[in-house]
Amino acid sequence: RKEVEQDPGPFNVPEGATVAFNCTYSNSASQSFFWYRQDCRKEPKLLMSVYSSGNEDGRFTAQLNRASQYISLLIRDSKLSDSATYLCVVNDRARFGAGTRLTVKP
Amino acid sequence: EAGVAQSPRYKIIEKRQSVAFWCNPISGHATLYWYQQILGQGPKLLIQFQNNGVVDDSQLPKDRFSAERLKGVDSTLKIQPAKLEDSAVYLCASSLGLGANGNTIYFGEGSWLTVV
Numbered sequence: 487r488k489e490v491e492q493d494p495g496p497f498n499v500p501e502g503a504t505v506a507f508n509c510t511y512s513n514s515a516s517q518s519f520f521w522y523r524q525d526c527r528k529e530p531k532l533l534m535s536v537y538s539s540g541n542e543d544g545r546f547t548a549q550l551n552r553a554s555q556y557i558s559l560l561i562r563d564s565k566l567s568d569s570a571t572y573l574c575v576v577n578d579r580a581r582f583g584a585g586t587r588l589t590v591k592p
Numbered sequence: 593e594a595g596v597a598q599s600p601r602y603k604i605i606e607k608r609q610s611v612a613f614w615c616n617p618i619s620g621h622a623t624l625y626w627y628q629q630i631l632g633q634g635p636k637l638l639i640q641f642q643n644n645g646v647v648d649d650s651q652l653p654k655d656r657f658s659a660e661r662l663k664g665v666d667s668t669l670k671i672q673p674a675k676l677e678d679s680a681v682y683l684c685a686s687s688l689g690l691g692a693n694g695n696t697i698y699f700g701e702g703s704w705l706t707v708v
Contacts, residue, residue: 492634517692518694529683529700529702577694579648582635582636583634584633
């Protein structure tokens with residue numbers, strides 16, 4: 487079993503839609519999680535941290551479910567500019583998921 | 593503040609040749625990572641250094657890949673001999689400290705390798 491698993495998608499959604507991604511991790515002792523965004527042919531860049539209590543940044547909400555060992559990213563009111571690949575990382579082990587590709591269409 | 597610097601940005605080599613990539617992390621960052629990212633996949637950790645010591649190299653193909661960070665600052669990743677399946681982007685990253693402490697990982701722009 488991979489340490490970090492993500493649904494690769496692609497997710498194709500219309501502008502204004504709400505979309506959610508999940509990422510599961512295998513090591514129950516993991517403590518630190520982040521979401522990254524990667525644009526085509528660019529390096530990954532930090533999107534947001536994931537806290538046990540949840541974390542909201544504008545249209546983006548990240549959550550951690552320790553009991554089920556997954557983290558989630560919710561994007562509300564999708565914009566064309568949100569089109570990218572979203573990567574989760576178990577920071578303790580510096581292990582990234584395979585990425586979920588999102589395309590937002592007009 | 594300067595980011596993670598990598599060179600060369602692009603490299604094309606023939607199979608069985610060797611190649612080396614260089615990385616200079618963000619100033620003051622003790623932890624340095626090398627990742628391999630094949631098109632359509634997530635970054636795969638090859639090796640992680642804390643200062644000049646190796647923290648994790650469990651996924652490094654040691655028969656052909658080597659990496660060093662002798663003075664605890666910049667680092668070199670070498671592939672010898674290269675195979676076709678090594679065609680990928682090699683991403684260097686750094687963080688202030690270990691990831692378990694919540695330290696953000698910052699990436700360089702990557703070195704794009706094509707093996708023909």
